[in-house]
Amino acid sequence: MRTTYDPAGITWRKSSYSDGGDNNCLEVADVTPATAVPVRDSKDPDGSVLCFPAVAWSSFIATVKESRL
Template identity: 45%
Template sequence: MRTLPTAVTAPDLAGANWFTSSYSHNGGECVEAAINLPGAVPIRDTKNVDGPVLMFLPAAWTSFVHGVRQGDFRTV
């Protein structure tokens, strides 16, 4: 089983190209993702770009996005 690093520092993410979803409508309740880093997909809060980052394996992130697009998650 692949694992991600237990700690990631700002320099580790210096090359990340962050983007928000085109569906976010700039409502302030957004997350940003970077999909250009090998082996990991970091996710962060757009309101706290220097704060904590969640790290996902690419396959897990792809599966999550697929589920969202298919409507597998109920809305709140």
């Protein structure tokens, strides 16, 4: 099944490690149903949105956190 999201109706957030600027940042959104995680480039908010399966995104985040130890 393909799910589509209206980017205008989504609240986007950046990492708390972001410097507050728009350089080199990804923005993610929490959506319902929580089966996918939309991701976009903060420098191009009207551009493309990639949607990753929630399980894959969780695995990616866990790997990033683990690599910082």
